[in-house]
Amino acid sequence: xxxxxxxxxxxxxxxxxxxxxxxxxxxxxxxxxxxxxxxxxxxxxxxxxxxxxxxxxxxxxxxxxxxxxxxxxxxxxxxxxxxxxxxxxxxxxxxxxxxxxxxxxxxxxxxxxxxxxxxxxxxxxxxxxxxxxxxxxxxxxxxxxxxxxxxxxxxxxxxxxxxxxxxxxxxxxxxxxxxxxxxxxxxxxxxxxxxxxxxxxxxxxxxxxxxxxxxxxxxxxxxxxxxxxxx
Amino acid sequence: xxxxxxxxxxxxxxxxxxxxxxxxxxxxxxxxxxxxxxxxxxxxxxxxxxxxxxxxxxxxxxxxxxxxxxxxxxxxxxxxxxxxxxxxxxxxxxxxxxxxxxxxxxxxxxxxxxxxxxxxxxxxxxxxxxxxxxxxxxxxxxxxxxxxxxxxxxxxxxxxxxxxxxxxxxxxxxxxxxxxxxxxxxxxxxxxxxxxxxxxxxxxxxxxxxxxxxxxxxxxxxxxxxxxxxxxxxxxxxxxxxxxxxxxxxxxxxxxxxxxxxxxxxxxxxxxxxxxxxxxxxxxxxxxxxxxxxxxxxxxxxxxxxxxxxxx
Numbered sequence: 001x002x003x004x005x006x007x008x009x010x011x012x013x014x015x016x017x018x019x020x021x022x023x024x025x026x027x028x029x030x031x032x033x034x035x036x037x038x039x040x041x042x043x044x045x046x047x048x049x050x051x052x053x054x055x056x057x058x059x060x061x062x063x064x065x066x067x068x069x070x071x072x073x074x075x076x077x078x079x080x081x082x083x084x085x086x087x088x089x090x091x092x093x094x095x096x097x098x099x100x101x102x103x104x105x106x107x108x109x110x111x112x113x114x115x116x117x118x119x120x121x122x123x124x125x126x127x128x129x130x131x132x133x134x135x136x137x138x139x140x141x142x143x144x145x146x147x148x149x150x151x152x153x154x155x156x157x158x159x160x161x162x163x164x165x166x167x168x169x170x171x172x173x174x175x176x177x178x179x180x181x182x183x184x185x186x187x188x189x190x191x192x193x194x195x196x197x198x199x200x201x202x203x204x205x206x207x208x209x210x211x212x213x214x215x216x217x218x219x220x221x222x223x224x225x226x227x228x229x230x231x
Numbered sequence: 232x233x234x235x236x237x238x239x240x241x242x243x244x245x246x247x248x249x250x251x252x253x254x255x256x257x258x259x260x261x262x263x264x265x266x267x268x269x270x271x272x273x274x275x276x277x278x279x280x281x282x283x284x285x286x287x288x289x290x291x292x293x294x295x296x297x298x299x300x301x302x303x304x305x306x307x308x309x310x311x312x313x314x315x316x317x318x319x320x321x322x323x324x325x326x327x328x329x330x331x332x333x334x335x336x337x338x339x340x341x342x343x344x345x346x347x348x349x350x351x352x353x354x355x356x357x358x359x360x361x362x363x364x365x366x367x368x369x370x371x372x373x374x375x376x377x378x379x380x381x382x383x384x385x386x387x388x389x390x391x392x393x394x395x396x397x398x399x400x401x402x403x404x405x406x407x408x409x410x411x412x413x414x415x416x417x418x419x420x421x422x423x424x425x426x427x428x429x430x431x432x433x434x435x436x437x438x439x440x441x442x443x444x445x446x447x448x449x450x451x452x453x454x455x456x457x458x459x460x461x462x463x464x465x466x467x468x469x470x471x472x473x474x475x476x477x478x479x480x481x482x483x484x485x486x487x488x489x490x491x492x493x494x495x496x497x498x499x500x501x502x503x504x505x506x507x508x509x510x511x512x513x514x515x516x517x518x519x520x521x522x523x524x525x526x527x528x529x530x531x532x533x534x535x536x537x538x539x540x541x542x543x
Contacts, residue, residue: 137330
């Protein structure tokens with residue numbers, strides 16, 4: 001209990017004094033997970049829509065694959081990305097391993113199945129004839145997708161929350177492909193692991209609280225947006 | 232604007248669901264596409280609306296093919312199931328007009344006029360998805376009619392609503408179509424709707440047109456047994472051929488052509504009695520006049536059908 005209280009006090013102290021390293025880690029965490037979430041939305045929303053609306057052989061198989069991907073262990077994703085990007089791997093020449101871009105790639109792969117799955121579920125919940133209605137009224141494909149996205153906004157915002165929540169809190173993939181390099185690829189989760197391994201528990205706890213606070217603030221904004229639009 | 236179908240074939244899942252060699256809906260007419268469930272009626276409407284592209288042949292609205300035309304659609308389709316985006320009735324109508332590129336300044340007037348005529352003027356600010364089935368059907372219609380498209384397509388416009396709302400709408404629809412629509416195609420499996428709302432009739436069965444033309448002509452000359460039965464006739468064998476007896480066309484007593492009816496039971500309909508029985512293999516029913524004595528089950532009676540049609 002005293003460790004917890006100490007951690008909380010340390011968190012307040014670190015935040016209060018504007019510790020530059022802490023703030024750089026927070027901003028880096030936000031930038032990497034934010035970029036990965038954005039990319040996952042760009043790729044995942046159209047794919048989720050196509051999966052929900054398309055009529056093709058293997059649709060059930062693909063949906064099952066996406067649903068499996070929603071629970072994929074980040075460390076496994078990290079391992080696969082590491083094998084692809086490592087110097088001797090097929091994309092080693094790109095020199096991406098242990099960079100922030102490698103972390104964005106790994107987090108993108110973790111978030112995308114979540115975005116696809118949530119999008120597909122929310123699009124499937126819409127009236128099935130809605131796309132035909134919009135087409136009959138003269139909407140082109142892009143406009144139809146936009147209107148359907150607005151209609152499925154609750155599910156899509158849930159997709160953002162789920163995707164961001166999953167990657168901002170994962171440690172396995174970030175550690176594996178980012179390498180936890182101080183000042184370069186260290187994010188909140190990998191910093192927590194480092195501080196814990198050093199026995200620096202109050203700082204680790206402080207970072208944990210900062211991570212929770214960060215996730216809460218992002219979700220608060222998204223939930224407010226979701227509920228305002230729902231109303 | 233005329234609608235023309237030429238050699239149109241629609242295939243779905245390897246099965247031909249529509250096969251129309253030639254069919255025209257002339258400008259200014261209201262045509263009921265009438266047939267049983269699964270006859271291809273909605274498919275016909277969808278190809279005219281450009282939502283489905285035929286495997287063969289072409290559909291023309293005026294001189295444009297709806298599925299290929301890049302301009303604004305020339306038809307307005309009211310779906311059988313009332314489909315709305317989230318938000319008010321007004322928002323739904325506004326979106327429809329916006330997608331049809333109706334100038335913003337004209338939209339409010341068009342919405343108010345169509346809503347008032349369809350009896351939903353006071354519902355415009357209600358959430359469309361929370362309307363009762365009757366109100367939703369009116370909103371569905373108002374949205375389609377507000378477009379004032381050259382061709383109006385109505386898919387089962389009176390389905391899924393209660394009897395009172397259906398009766399009211401059945402009375403009002405001809406006036407609404409006369410006000411807002413020019414060429415109208417409506418799909419129905421209900422004979423009464425087809426005859427009350429349309430002046431032309433197309434009978435569609437298994438994707439094939441079995442009869443088409445002015446409704447009185449189609450009704451008076453059903454052409455074959457299937458069409459006759461769909462139009463409500465009872466088909467009976469008579470002297471080696473077939474005759475089609477219109478509803479309420481059987482009467483007790485001797486006459487020409489005459490039949491022998493075996494009584495099965497008498498049903499009290501409240502204000503009159505109905506006699507149910509058999510003529511050969513065909514089950515028939517006959518409205519008894521107040522002066523007729525209800526026959527017991529098994530009684531053999533002479534009946535005649537003076538207004539029947541001889542089938543080829």
